[in-house]
Amino acid sequence: MKYYTIAPPPMLAKYVRYYWVLEAGVAPGTEYIHRTMADGSAEMIFHYKGMFDELDVDSQDSYAPAQLHAQTRHFRRFIVGESFGIFGVYLYPFAIPAFFSMPSSVVSNHLPGLDDLLGASGKILEEKMMLAKDNRQRVALISDFLLQQLRKKSPHYTAMHAAVQGVIAIKGMVNVQRLASSYCLSPRQFERKFKELSGFSPKTYARIIRFQAALMEYDHKHKSLTDIAYECGYYxxxxxxxxxxxxxxxxxxxxxxxxxEGVAYRDV
Incomplete structure (x- = not known):
């Protein structure tokens, strides 16, 4: 199994956290199960080799070769019976309004196909990414596409964008009322604007980000659960x-x- 990340071009860094690649060989007659966790960031996913099916399906989302995995508070399980390769674009949640012209809250917890979000241009992007000769070319293709989207839509990076990014930076350990007052907004106004960009209320979003910070402690197996809980801001x-x-x-x-199940890539 191979997993690695790639930094985005500087002009995209306000919206794209990083690109990532996951590849693995699956022996004939065997299966690999991958689990996605609750996440405060969204991802564009391109399955350029092999195709997963979703297990335990209880939604009306259909799994496609090119999708947006929106920010979510749910875990999901996927299975594949062949060798696979995935190219991902890990986005800040407020990249959804910037690239797709809709509030992040519209797609929270869903996996829409890029052709559903972008129409013909989404289908063309999917085909180019699937046919690319290697991941270096995929980086160039998706970078050009996202830069074009920014030029067309000319989004403004505001103080509220910084608020969402700040909650991520401090790993969800934030007092929501204090945060709202620091932006001179009532709690209701702050929650509405925050949800448009992050997909969730500030309280729920902070919980998800705190959980994500705990996941990142995977490499520190010598720590006790009590230590991890305390360091990640749990009471x-x-x-x-x-x-x-x-x-x-x-x-x-x-x-x-x-x-x-599904954490083998973290041991690579």
């Missing part, structure tokens, strides 16, 4: 376990053991 271990189960489907002990 107590039971609160930490509750959020972790809700957002991942795992007890944190199972996840940090390295034996959980």
């Amino acid at each position: 107590d271990q039971s609160h930490f376990i509750h959020d972790f189960r809700e957002f991942s489907g795992y007890h944190p002990k199972q996840y940090f053991s390295g034996a959980a």
